[in-house]
Amino acid sequence: MPKTTPKNALYAQSGGVTAVINATAAGVIETARKHRRHIGKVYAGRHGIVGALQEDLIDVSRESLATLRGLRYTPAGAFGSARFKLKGIEQNRTEYQRLIEVFRAHDIGYFFYNGGNDSMDTAHKLSQIGEQLGYPITCIGVPKTVDNDLPFTDCCPGFGSVAKYVAVSTREAALDVASMARTSTKVFVLEVMGRHAGWIAAAGGLAAGKAGDAPQIILFPEIPFERAAFLARVKQSVERQGYCVIVVSEGAATADGKFLADAGTKDAFGHTQLGGVGPVVANMVREALGYKYHWAVADYLQRSARHIASKVDVEQAYAVGKAAVELAVRGANAVMPTIVRKSSRPYRWTIGSAPLAEVANIERKLPRDFITTDGFGITAKCRRYLEPLIAGEDYPPYVGGLPAYVRIKGVGVRKKLPPFGR
Amino acid sequence: MPKTTPKNALYAQSGGVTAVINATAAGVIETARKHRRHIGKVYAGRHGIVGALQEDLIDVSRESLATLRGLRYTPAGAFGSARFKLKGIEQNRTEYQRLIEVFRAHDIGYFFYNGGNDSMDTAHKLSQIGEQLGYPITCIGVPKTVDNDLPFTDCCPGFGSVAKYVAVSTREAALDVASMARTSTKVFVLEVMGRHAGWIAAAGGLAAGKAGDAPQIILFPEIPFERAAFLARVKQSVERQGYCVIVVSEGAATADGKFLADAGTKDAFGHTQLGGVGPVVANMVREALGYKYHWAVADYLQRSARHIASKVDVEQAYAVGKAAVELAVRGANAVMPTIVRKSSRPYRWTIGSAPLAEVANIERKLPRDFITTDGFGITAKCRRYLEPLIAGEDYPPYVGGLPAYVRIKGVGVRKKLPPFGR
Numbered sequence: 118m119p120k121t122t123p124k125n126a127l128y129a130q131s132g133g134v135t136a137v138i139n140a141t142a143a144g145v146i147e148t149a150r151k152h153r154r155h156i157g158k159v160y161a162g163r164h165g166i167v168g169a170l171q172e173d174l175i176d177v178s179r180e181s182l183a184t185l186r187g188l189r190y191t192p193a194g195a196f197g198s199a200r201f202k203l204k205g206i207e208q209n210r211t212e213y214q215r216l217i218e219v220f221r222a223h224d225i226g227y228f229f230y231n232g233g234n235d236s237m238d239t240a241h242k243l244s245q246i247g248e249q250l251g252y253p254i255t256c257i258g259v260p261k262t263v264d265n266d267l268p269f270t271d272c273c274p275g276f277g278s279v280a281k282y283v284a285v286s287t288r289e290a291a292l293d294v295a296s297m298a299r300t301s302t303k304v305f306v307l308e309v310m311g312r313h314a315g316w317i318a319a320a321g322g323l324a325a326g327k328a329g330d331a332p333q334i335i336l337f338p339e340i341p342f343e344r345a346a347f348l349a350r351v352k353q354s355v356e357r358q359g360y361c362v363i364v365v366s367e368g369a370a371t372a373d374g375k376f377l378a379d380a381g382t383k384d385a386f387g388h389t390q391l392g393g394v395g396p397v398v399a400n401m402v403r404e405a406l407g408y409k410y411h412w413a414v415a416d417y418l419q420r421s422a423r424h425i426a427s428k429v430d431v432e433q434a435y436a437v438g439k440a441a442v443e444l445a446v447r448g449a450n451a452v453m454p455t456i457v458r459k460s461s462r463p464y465r466w467t468i469g470s471a472p473l474a475e476v477a478n479i480e481r482k483l484p485r486d487f488i489t490t491d492g493f494g495i496t497a498k499c500r501r502y503l504e505p506l507i508a509g510e511d512y513p514p515y516v517g518g519l520p521a522y523v524r525i526k527g528v529g530v531r532k533k534l535p536p537f538g539r
Numbered sequence: 540m541p542k543t544t545p546k547n548a549l550y551a552q553s554g555g556v557t558a559v560i561n562a563t564a565a566g567v568i569e570t571a572r573k574h575r576r577h578i579g580k581v582y583a584g585r586h587g588i589v590g591a592l593q594e595d596l597i598d599v600s601r602e603s604l605a606t607l608r609g610l611r612y613t614p615a616g617a618f619g620s621a622r623f624k625l626k627g628i629e630q631n632r633t634e635y636q637r638l639i640e641v642f643r644a645h646d647i648g649y650f651f652y653n654g655g656n657d658s659m660d661t662a663h664k665l666s667q668i669g670e671q672l673g674y675p676i677t678c679i680g681v682p683k684t685v686d687n688d689l690p691f692t693d694c695c696p697g698f699g700s701v702a703k704y705v706a707v708s709t710r711e712a713a714l715d716v717a718s719m720a721r722t723s724t725k726v727f728v729l730e731v732m733g734r735h736a737g738w739i740a741a742a743g744g745l746a747a748g749k750a751g752d753a754p755q756i757i758l759f760p761e762i763p764f765e766r767a768a769f770l771a772r773v774k775q776s777v778e779r780q781g782y783c784v785i786v787v788s789e790g791a792a793t794a795d796g797k798f799l800a801d802a803g804t805k806d807a808f809g810h811t812q813l814g815g816v817g818p819v820v821a822n823m824v825r826e827a828l829g830y831k832y833h834w835a836v837a838d839y840l841q842r843s844a845r846h847i848a849s850k851v852d853v854e855q856a857y858a859v860g861k862a863a864v865e866l867a868v869r870g871a872n873a874v875m876p877t878i879v880r881k882s883s884r885p886y887r888w889t890i891g892s893a894p895l896a897e898v899a900n901i902e903r904k905l906p907r908d909f910i911t912t913d914g915f916g917i918t919a920k921c922r923r924y925l926e927p928l929i930a931g932e933d934y935p936p937y938v939g940g941l942p943a944y945v946r947i948k949g950v951g952v953r954k955k956l957p958p959f960g961r
Contacts, residue, residue: 134718136711164721192711194718201722284941289558289614289843292944296556296616299586300623305839323941393818395836413838414817417727421711424847427940507940518849518929519706519745522714 123155124226126445128177129162129169130198131232131239131261135275136282136423137434138231138261139188139195144438145229145259146177146185155446156227160530164197166230166239170212172219172532179528187523189435190513192423195525203239206246213246215537220247220254222533227255227445231438233262233273237453238477244451257441258453258473261434263420265316268479269471270455272506274437275420277430280320281507282422283309283364286415287324291331291362294411298360304351304402305362306412307332308395310419312368315339315483317419321364322495323503331362333493336398338368339483340492342377348405350493355408365398424520428509429464440468464505545577546648548864550599551584551591552620553654553661553683557697558704558845559856560653560683561610561617566860567651567681568599568607577868578649582952586619588652588661592634594641594954601950609945611857612935614845617947625661628668635668637959642669642676644955649677649867653860655684655695659875660899666873679863680875680895683856685842687738690901691893692877694928696859697842699852702742703929704844705731705786708837709746713753713784716833720782726773726824728834729754730817732841733788737761737905739841743786744917745925753784755915758820760790761905762914764799770827772915777830787820846942850931851886862890886927 128145130138142161149156161175162168168175175196177185188195203209220228230240237258244256260267265276287307294305311317315337322335333354336342354361369377378394395412402410433456440454451473459465487499495503513520550567552560564583571578581599584590590597597618599607610617625631642650652662659680666678682689687698709729716727733739737759744757755776758764776783791799800816817834824832855878862876873895881887909921917925935942 130718134715167722191714193714197721198718199722200719281940285846286840286844288941288944289845290839292613292615293556293839293843296552296620297622299619300589300621307840393815396815396818411838412836413840414834414836415840416833416835417712417715418708418729418835418837418840421715422708423711424707504939509940510934510937512932512934515932517926518703518931519710522710 123153123157125158125160125224126156126227126229127160127162127169127174127220127225128229129165129231130194130196131165131230131236132198132200133263133420134194134198135261135263135420136192136278136426137274137431139191140431140434141231141259141261141274141438142195143185143188144435145442148439148442152442152446156442157224160223160225161196163527165199165201166203167199167201168197169219170215170537172222172534172537174223174530175525175527176530180525184523184525189431190423190511191522192421202235203242206242213243214250216243217247217250217252218534221252223530225254229257229259229441231259231261233264233267234478234480237473241451241473241477255445255450256473257445257449258476259437259441260453260455263317264311264314266314266480266482267476268481269476271458271466272456274430274434276316277427277433277506278422279310279317279419280503281427282419282425283317283320283415284323284507285425287321287332287362287364290413291324294360294362301409302411303355303360303408304399304410306395306399306410307364308393308412308414309364309366311338311366313338313480313482315366318364318366319483319487319495319499320503320507323500323507329358332364333358333361334363335494336363336365336369337483337488337492338366338370339485340488341372342369344401348402351402352406363398365394367394369394423513426511427507428511429506431511433466436468444470461501461505464508545575545579547580547582547646548578548649548651549582549584549591549596549642549647550651551587551653552616552618553587553652553658554620554622555685555842556616556620557683557685557842558614558700558848559696559853561613562853562856563653563681563683563696563860564617565607565610566857567864570861570864574864574868578864579646582645582647583618585949585951587621587623588625589621589623590619591641592637592959594644594956594959596645596952597947597949598952602947606945606947611853612845612933613944614843624657625664628664635665636672638665639669639672639674640956643674645952647676651679651681651863653681653683655686655689656900656902659895663873663895663899677867677872678895679867679871680898681859681863682875682877685739686733686736688736688902688904689898690903691898693880693888694878696852696856698738699849699855699928700844701732701739701841702925703849704841704847705739705742705837706745706929707847709743709754709784709786712835713746716753716782716784723831724833725777725830726783726785726821726832728785728787728817728821728832730787730789730815730834730836733760734790735760735902735904737788737790740786740788741905741909741917741921742925742929745922745929751780754786755780755783756785757916758785758787758791759905759910759914760788760792761907762910763794764791766823770824773824774828785820787816789816791816845935848933849929850933851928853933855888858890866892883923883927886930
């Protein structure tokens, strides 16, 4: 009886990257290597699905063991990520067919797609079209998003580290403002990510040790912004504590759904200036109350801050990568490994799974009972949820005062197909 | 022969705080306690010189040993700082006289003033007026400034940690941008502090491991900004490396001395919007070249980031505090301890001192030969200077995923004088 050659695997990173997405890559790659009876070579899409479409595949076996080990502590997408959404099979049939062609040409039978909502949808559709075209592929979605908005999983790898960054930074900046407030800055605004869900902003609330501590105000996308109530709270905080720290989600919006960030600052030429709810909120405070302020916009710093990653997050990121491969070799398809919380204090978790068909395109927002009645803070329930996710430190190695992050060689796989036309 | 009672000491924090100014406080306090023959009680001004003027003094002996030990790893100004400049003796005679009154009332014979340029000037003047009013005080300036702009000292405590933060953050964010550039963000702008000197921006240059690495552009206050040359470099970088990371100093300015930050963005009401050279530069790129961009403004996050402090910086911050007391008990007056570099590779340093009369009000800028000829990068000489200052990590203890920073009880000393009228 001839031995069947095991199919190869393709791993691809998708969407905004995180401090720990490469830890997931390490989990996938190292686990695949332990299942040589089922999985042959591991390839990675250069810049994710775009590389897959263009047959631009990276041969992971050409990377050194040191590089592969280094993925665990290297932030951002080592293989390149992409913001490229495949829509319905009918609208993007050419792309789906091309993917199957590439998979077939390189004998790829496993697809591990590491991303958020859209990517789970794509992975799901790809498993369907593979069936239709007579080239079945095992498609496993691997969760990743700093926004923490995937359903079915208790949390998303990537979130714990950005949450820790925001909590630590808020605590530190608050000490700074408190030092200066008597004669100088009284209001500090920190803008954080989260266009539709307030999970990251909520993490700022962990900075507070007790009532009255900073941040005194959190502005969530889930709570319609009301100028008067907000300003009254700023004033109260400055009068009582001497200063006010505000954590604002980039998605903060008024009741009519308008983002505060779009509140209309214009440059000297009259063009609307993009971005920056932080400065918008700070200016509002200055104009209404006259307090001296400072503002910070963490932007990419927050999601790439591997130097202060959460240990729990790193472990979970690795675990979902490992579980993805284990699910695949056990014959599962069109599923996503999930994090299942067994208890909060002490924190215990395990890995479960959810069907991609159900995960795709659902956004999980912050529940109302995670936000205080006044809309400006987090509840004890929210704190109980968040605390375990930022637990533990997992420092990268340093050389010469800087983290010794690795870079892949990225040796390409020889192409077998004509270029994909645009 | 009656034993003379030793004079008390007053320690005060001044100006913008840093990640390690409290380590200097620890150096002063712990060393003073070892010199009980010379120094009695240690007081601290609540919010620095403002507390001293208002006779609002903190009795440091009422703090627990755990709190005092915790100062070494707690950022910002634990005793409160102040932006309050005392000018010439003639203009501010009332304030200087009041300070002497307070010192006399509390038997304070030593003044340790922990700040930057202005504070060195104040400490110097106070030592003069004390002489004039027949109440001589030993005035020691203790260097602190993230801006690294004090003369005579090789570096300023506080700078090494902000430099490390900026170098680490630039390296991390650059990996993020590189991951995304193929389909999304191509230009990333990080705004850092340094209104008049480009030391902090220069530290961003340490993120690069080799030529072509990010940051591809640094904008220094010392180099007049030229739009065309800048945009050409952005374009070149995006075309060659696929992306461009820009570190811009808040003090970046055009040849006529206008800050880029004041380039005139207006809000919806036509008011000029304050601050943010980061978004100004990013918008310029978008308008001229159309690249998708992101920007971050680190603001207070950079100078309070004790979680990623430089070990060398923490050691030097403590050392200048210790040296200040040792200088005082050896009879020095109107001096500032300095950091003296003995060699760069390996890094060796020792403590020296400089007369306050010469330190006061001199700003040390980045030398021209620390900046590359094209004005967009740092030279090997600059790198040799900067590298040792970010060396080593000195992590604070964590509890529940967050740094366990300490807060003082801040027990006040009983007042003996009438309030200081304004």
